[in-house]
Amino acid sequence: MGYTHYWYREKEIDKGVFQKIVDDFKKLLPEFQKMGLKLAGGSGEGDPVITYEKVVFNGSSHCGHTGNPNLMIPWPSPKATGVANDGEDVKSGTWFAGDTLNARQCNGDCSYETFCFERVFTDCYKGQKPDRESGMWFAFCKTAFRPYDFVVNCFLIIAKHHMGKLLIVASDGQEELWADTKVCVHYFLNYGAGNLFQGSRAP
Numbered sequence: 001m002g003y004t005h006y007w008y009r010e011k012e013i014d015k016g017v018f019q020k021i022v023d024d025f026k027k028l029l030p031e032f033q034k035m036g037l038k039l040a041g042g043s044g045e046g047d048p049v050i051t052y053e054k055v056v057f058n059g060s061s062h063c064g065h066t067g068n069p070n071l072m073i074p075w076p077s078p079k080a081t082g083v084a085n086d087g088e089d090v091k092s093g094t095w096f097a098g099d100t101l102n103a104r105q106c107n108g109d110c111s112y113e114t115f116c117f118e119r120v121f122t123d124c125y126k127g128q129k130p131d132r133e134s135g136m137w138f139a140f141c142k143t144a145f146r147p148y149d150f151v152v153n154c155f156l157i158i159a160k161h162h163m164g165k166l167l168i169v170a171s172d173g174q175e176e177l178w179a180d181t182k183v184c185v186h187y188f189l190n191y192g193a194g195n196l197f198q199g200s201r202a203p
Contacts, residue, residue: 001097002112002144003075005152008136008168011121017162018119019052024158024189026050031188032154035083037147038063044111054118055155059110059148067108073098074105074145076173081180083147106146113142115152117159136168153181157192161185169196 013021029050032039037059039048044061066087077092077100084090084105093100116125121137130137143149157178160167171178175197185192 002073002142003149004140004142004172005149005156006138006140006170007156008131008134008138009121009163010166011130011137013119013163013166015052015119020162021155021159022050022052022055024162025055025155028151028154028158028184028188031184032151035150036086037083037151038110039148039151040111042114042116044109052119054116056114056116057148057151058114059106059112059146061109061111063106063108063110063147065106065108065110068105069107071099071105071107074101076100076104076145076177077102078174078176080104080145080177083150101145104145104147104149110146110148112144112146112148115141115143115148115155117155134168136166150181150184153178154185157181157185157196158189160196161189161191171197 039057040060041047041049042056042058044058048057075095075098080102082103084103090101090103090105091099092102125139128137141152143152156169160169178196182192
């Protein structure tokens with residue numbers, strides 16, 4: 001249980017298309033660093049993997065943020081946006097399983113579930129079969145609304161731009177909760193302001 005994003009995609013992405021996705025994503029990395037978004041490898045340790053064959057990252061388990069052991073299963077409030085400053089109180093209430101937040105925040109450990117997006121869908125979800133209805137392959141990332149959720153959103157906006165109908169994005173959050181990441185991508189890459197969830201369907 002936890003705040004999650006989902007997507008359906010083709011099994012093998014054209015090399016040229018995947019290169020464009022990765023190149024645009026790399027353009028945002030310095031901006032993420034300025035925002036204090038520290039990325040790590042899939043386990044929350046080491047360095048993220050960003051190549052023309054796959055992108056794998058997580059938030060850093062050594063983020064240095066103030067611990068907040070009382071933060072329970074966070075979920076965005078309807079007006080949540082951005083990333084909390086360290087130590088900032090962004091709790092706005094509760095939902096049936098935990099706390100609602102007005103901004104992305106961790107509990108002293110920014111890692112959660114691995115984000116994995118490969119050019120050829122093989123390594124991260126072994127044994128999976130394509131969706132019977134669409135023939136597309138299903139994947140997801142539970143971010144628990146930690147700060148790296150911002151980066152996951154940006155990546156999926158970039159991928160959707162370059163893949164079009166070959167990528168279907170859905171989320172536990174309404175599209176309005178993606179507004180801040182749409183602004184980020186549009187400001188630096190000049191696209192991504194449109195309807196991301198058009199044609200999407202929940203898993």
